[in-house]
Amino acid sequence: MQANWDTNHFFHLDKPLLLGLMLLSSIGLVVLYSAGGEDISLLVRQIQRIGMGFAIMIILAQIRPQYFLDWIPWIYLSGILLLIAVLIIGQSSHGSQRWLNLGLFRFQPSEIMKISVPLTVCWYLADKPLPPNITRITIALLITLVPVLLIAKQPDLGTALLVAASGIFVLFLSGLQWRWIIGFLSLLPVLLWSLWQVMHPYQRERVLTLLNPEKDALGAGYHIIQSKIAIGSGGLYGKGWLNGTQSHLEFLPERSTDFIFAVYSEEFGLLGVLLLLGIYIFILTRGMFLAAQAQGTFARLLASSLVMTFFVYIFVNMGMVAGILPVVGLPLPLISYGGTSLVTMMASFGLLMAVHTHRRLLSS
Amino acid sequence: MVKIQTIQPRKKRFILKDAARESNLFINRVIIGWLFMLACLGIIVARLLFLQVFDHQQYTTLSDQNRIKILPISSSRGAIYDSRGRVLADNHVSYSLEVVVDKVEDSENTLKQLRQIITVTEEDGENFKKLLRNTRRFDSVLVRHNLSEDEVARFLVQRHNFPGMDIHANFTRFYPLGPIGAHVIGYVGRITERELDQVNSLDYQPDDFIGKTGIEKFYEKELHGKVGIQKVEVNVQGRILRILEQTPPIPGKNIYLTIDMAFQKYAERVIRREKASIVAIDPRTGGVLALASMPTYDPNLFVTGMDHKTYKKLLNVRKRPLFNRAVRGQYPPGSTVKPFMGLAGLEYGVREEHSSTWCRGWYRLSDHPHKFRDWKRSGHRSVNLHRALEGSCDVYFYDLAHDLGINRMHAFMQRFNFGKRTGIDISGEARGLMPSREWKQKIHKKNWYRGETLIVGIGQGYSLATPLQLAVATAALSMRGQLRRPHVAFALDEPNTGIMKTVSSSPEYITLKHENYWDIVINGMVAVVHSYRGTAKKIGRRSRYRFAGKTGTAQVIGIKQNKRYDARKIAKKYHDHALFVGFAPLHDPKIAISVIVENGGAGSRTAAPLAKKVMDYYLLPNSPLRLASKSKKL
Numbered sequence: 001m002q003a004n005w006d007t008n009h010f011f012h013l014d015k016p017l018l019l020g021l022m023l024l025s026s027i028g029l030v031v032l033y034s035a036g037g038e039d040i041s042l043l044v045r046q047i048q049r050i051g052m053g054f055a056i057m058i059i060l061a062q063i064r065p066q067y068f069l070d071w072i073p074w075i076y077l078s079g080i081l082l083l084i085a086v087l088i089i090g091q092s093s094h095g096s097q098r099w100l101n102l103g104l105f106r107f108q109p110s111e112i113m114k115i116s117v118p119l120t121v122c123w124y125l126a127d128k129p130l131p132p133n134i135t136r137i138t139i140a141l142l143i144t145l146v147p148v149l150l151i152a153k154q155p156d157l158g159t160a161l162l163v164a165a166s167g168i169f170v171l172f173l174s175g176l177q178w179r180w181i182i183g184f185l186s187l188l189p190v191l192l193w194s195l196w197q198v199m200h201p202y203q204r205e206r207v208l209t210l211l212n213p214e215k216d217a218l219g220a221g222y223h224i225i226q227s228k229i230a231i232g233s234g235g236l237y238g239k240g241w242l243n244g245t246q247s248h249l250e251f252l253p254e255r256s257t258d259f260i261f262a263v264y265s266e267e268f269g270l271l272g273v274l275l276l277l278g279i280y281i282f283i284l285t286r287g288m289f290l291a292a293q294a295q296g297t298f299a300r301l302l303a304s305s306l307v308m309t310f311f312v313y314i315f316v317n318m319g320m321v322a323g324i325l326p327v328v329g330l331p332l333p334l335i336s337y338g339g340t341s342l343v344t345m346m347a348s349f350g351l352l353m354a355v356h357t358h359r360r361l362l363s364s
Numbered sequence: 365m366v367k368i369q370t371i372q373p374r375k376k377r378f379i380l381k382d383a384a385r386e387s388n389l390f391i392n393r394v395i396i397g398w399l400f401m402l403a404c405l406g407i408i409v410a411r412l413l414f415l416q417v418f419d420h421q422q423y424t425t426l427s428d429q430n431r432i433k434i435l436p437i438s439s440s441r442g443a444i445y446d447s448r449g450r451v452l453a454d455n456h457v458s459y460s461l462e463v464v465v466d467k468v469e470d471s472e473n474t475l476k477q478l479r480q481i482i483t484v485t486e487e488d489g490e491n492f493k494k495l496l497r498n499t500r501r502f503d504s505v506l507v508r509h510n511l512s513e514d515e516v517a518r519f520l521v522q523r524h525n526f527p528g529m530d531i532h533a534n535f536t537r538f539y540p541l542g543p544i545g546a547h548v549i550g551y552v553g554r555i556t557e558r559e560l561d562q563v564n565s566l567d568y569q570p571d572d573f574i575g576k577t578g579i580e581k582f583y584e585k586e587l588h589g590k591v592g593i594q595k596v597e598v599n600v601q602g603r604i605l606r607i608l609e610q611t612p613p614i615p616g617k618n619i620y621l622t623i624d625m626a627f628q629k630y631a632e633r634v635i636r637r638e639k640a641s642i643v644a645i646d647p648r649t650g651g652v653l654a655l656a657s658m659p660t661y662d663p664n665l666f667v668t669g670m671d672h673k674t675y676k677k678l679l680n681v682r683k684r685p686l687f688n689r690a691v692r693g694q695y696p697p698g699s700t701v702k703p704f705m706g707l708a709g710l711e712y713g714v715r716e717e718h719s720s721t722w723c724r725g726w727y728r729l730s731d732h733p734h735k736f737r738d739w740k741r742s743g744h745r746s747v748n749l750h751r752a753l754e755g756s757c758d759v760y761f762y763d764l765a766h767d768l769g770i771n772r773m774h775a776f777m778q779r780f781n782f783g784k785r786t787g788i789d790i791s792g793e794a795r796g797l798m799p800s801r802e803w804k805q806k807i808h809k810k811n812w813y814r815g816e817t818l819i820v821g822i823g824q825g826y827s828l829a830t831p832l833q834l835a836v837a838t839a840a841l842s843m844r845g846q847l848r849r850p851h852v853a854f855a856l857d858e859p860n861t862g863i864m865k866t867v868s869s870s871p872e873y874i875t876l877k878h879e880n881y882w883d884i885v886i887n888g889m890v891a892v893v894h895s896y897r898g899t900a901k902k903i904g905r906r907s908r909y910r911f912a913g914k915t916g917t918a919q920v921i922g923i924k925q926n927k928r929y930d931a932r933k934i935a936k937k938y939h940d941h942a943l944f945v946g947f948a949p950l951h952d953p954k955i956a957i958s959v960i961v962e963n964g965g966a967g968s969r970t971a972a973p974l975a976k977k978v979m980d981y982y983l984l985p986n987s988p989l990r991l992a993s994k995s996k997k998l
Contacts, residue, residue: 175389232423249599
């Protein structure tokens with residue numbers, strides 16, 4: 001541990017993780033250039049966002065985790081208030097209310113919750129012995145469920161699922177007894193049923209479409225069908241960079257944002273996908289490794305839950321693009337075009353690095 | 365213990381926890397979580413393996429179906445020229461207005477706006493709305509065709525107001541001579557669904573033109589050429605981005621006719637307002653020199669479309685201008701069959717050149733009281749074959765027919781193409797009818813009566829022939845047995861290679877026992893026009909060349925035994941048809957002709973003069989008729 005210190009860290013950054021993230025964003029820019037129709041200005045904007053993301057990561061990495069320990073509940077509470085505000089005075093777009101207009105820029109409070117919920121659950125669980133007892137499990141679940149329901153109400157199912165997952169992961173990592181886990185899993189059908197009941201018609205349609213996209217090939221199923229065609233026609237080796245016909249001829253919708261993975265698969269084939277997955281797995285593994293090394297319950301839970309949240313992005317996005325999960329509008333981390341979630345993700349990596357690189361100080 | 369811990373200050377909390385146990389538990393969970401993530405990503409890999417490796421071929425096909433469209437490149441239709449190179453049919457550029465279905469938000473509103481700059485009739489509007497409903501969203505539909513240059517200009521100025529709408533230039537068939545020779549040339553029209561089923565679907569588009577009648581139909585394959593194919597890559601809007609592969613179209617062949625349209629026009633003009641047909645053939649080649657069927661129509665109407673009233677006029681039941689009388693009209697040939705019957709009599713040995721028959725104005729079968737009348741009530745007295753042809757004696761041919769019998773008549777007449785299609789290169793030819801015992805049994809399920817044999821002998825009864833058949837038979841007679849398939853096309857020329865292929869027909873020979881049988885009959889026909897007793901002596905009297913002919917007057921209705929035919933007392937539509945067949949010049953036949961004037965009365969009076977005029981025009985280059993018509997531009 002001591003020996004690694006100098007080779008793996010500088011400025012409180014974890015070098016392997018940094019390398020993985022830089023590799024990912026480079027691949028992202030290469031794919032985006034193709035997916036965005038070779039539009040340089042699109043690329044420039046994304047580079048700016050990536051720059052901003054890295055800056056935030058670097059800044060957060062410098063802060064000792066215990067400095068913001070006391071802020072956590074307040075950030076969480078203000079997040080809840082903002083979510084309520086969104087439901088009352090938020091701006092709509094595409095039929096859902098997600099944004100708060102703060103004059104200078106539009107702001108999506110649900111984005112805060114992606115970090116704030118795991119932070120708060122970690123904070124809440126960390127000061128008691130683990131595994132948590134039933135009261136604490138209930139309160140931890142409540143901390144998670146309140147923002148989830150508020151976000152689902154907007155409606156933004158993708159983010160809601162992600163936030164829910166991040167809270168539940170903390171519980172799992174905190175050593176939740178298996179009987180609770182099994183009990184929870186057996187309750188899942190009931191939960192899914194009640195989720196179905198609160199779903200908006202368009203969300204239900206997405207799920208139905210997933211089960212049978214050909215039913216409505218020109219309507220709701222169009223995205224999935226075209227995406228599957230793009231992936232499938234890519235084959236083992238892919239059609240080559242800038243040669244994806246599904247994307248360049250615009251058959252593939254949302255090709256630079258949520259469906260960018262289809263563009264990547266079409267142009268780089270299964271081998272390219274394996275490379276990309278390899279990088280993701282490297283980051284996930286490194287993240288889990290850092291979490292395992294973390295000192296103190298809070299640091300451990302935080303680091304590992306952030307890694308698992310990152311994983312949810314990857315899995316849900318690839319799953320929906322490949323047609324095995326419903327289309328819920330989550331970006332592919334560091335590849336998809338878009339700023340908000342990029343910044344959130346880089347922030348969580350900043351926290352992860354902070355947890356790791358400040359641990360000697362923490363334990364002293 | 366737990367309760368005590370909660371009220372402890374924060375710094376001491378860590379001490380009281382079981383650090384080792386928690387750490388183990390956590391490491392345990394981290395490993396499980398890590399494995400869980402790997403398993404999930406494994407599912408993704410498995411899924412991609414299916415999509416990209418196992419089902420790769422299927423998705424490649426789907427992807428190609430998305431992006432690759434096969435478009436036909438239409439070939440330009442061959443032109444039609446007359447024997448002197450005059451253009452009879454070619455292609456003109458016309459403009460149509462089309463719109464992409466997807467871009468039409470409100471069809472009513474679009475039409476309303478459009479009507480401010482160009483005319484769109486109610487019918488066009490209805491058509492457009494119908495097409496709109498039945499077409500895929502990225503395809504374009506026709507709004508209006510045949511825009512004038514002015515309308516095109518006005519639209520182009522306003523085009524930005526009509527997204528997705530554009531002018532398309534197409535080739536349209538144009539017939540510069542209009543109605544002249546329309547029955548020969550025919551016309552093209554939009555392909556119908558039934559026609560589309562019959563042709564190779566690669567060669568035609570649903571809005572293509574196809575030959576409907578005449579040369580245009582018969583030589584459809586040659587004129588149409590071969591459609592080219594363009595493999596293009598399109599984007600999701602259906603816009604063509606690049607051409608992947610291209611097979612250029614092969615233009616259709618140009619067709620040169622045997623007909624000189626000046627002559628055709630003359631033949632049509634001499635008919636005036638009658639319902640009539642004149643067919644002139646070069647007996648040496650089988651080439652048609654003129655094929656007039658009157659009244660006629662303007663084929664351009666079928667290309668550009670016409671209003672209901674005009675169309676109704678074309679369908680007129682009495683005049684039937686769309687009906688090609690020359691090849692489809694079937695008439696009783698009347699006395700024009702007599703030369704052929706005479707030949708049959710000689711050939712089968714039932715008559716000799718000089719054997720004569722007594723004509724007393726009527727003929728009766730020995731066991732039947734019915735009187736078969738001669739057209740000349742007083743009778744022709746003693747007639748041999750020569751005289752019988754000259755004066756068109758019916759009794760001679762009643763007797764001849766009686767002796768021949770229907771079977772031999774049928775067999776012999778078939779050799780001259782009676783009752784068979786001539787095989788002319790104009791579509792829709794009628795077969796005519798040369799009756800036989802078997803035919804009557806088969807069609808009418810009745811026995812043949814001997815009386816029926818007699819009237820077939822003078823070209824009445826069941827006998828039917830088209831003007832074309834009469835001309836072809838006469839041509840064969842003039843060539844002493846050389847029967848040729850008539851043809852209107854002289855040559856087909858392939859524009860790409862410049863290869864010109866001439867159309868020819870090899871003759872079929874009708875051989876008789878003695879060559880001089882031809883002379884006997886032809887001499888009889890010469891007498892028809894040149895002898896003082898000939899039925900058509902008027903037309904031969906001042907002729908500058910010798911020729912042969914035969915008049916015919918075909919009854920349209922039966923006349924009762926004790927009644928006389930009186931044209932003044934019966935309606936025009938029951939008047940006799942006037943016929944004439946002939947060829948000229950006598951010793952070196954250059955033209956064989958048949959004329960039929962519907963309800964024209966006596967052949968000698970109505971049909972024969974027409975035939976003479978037409979032959980004069982053709983044979984006498986300096987005839988005043990010809991000079992007069994030549995001075996005027998066609």
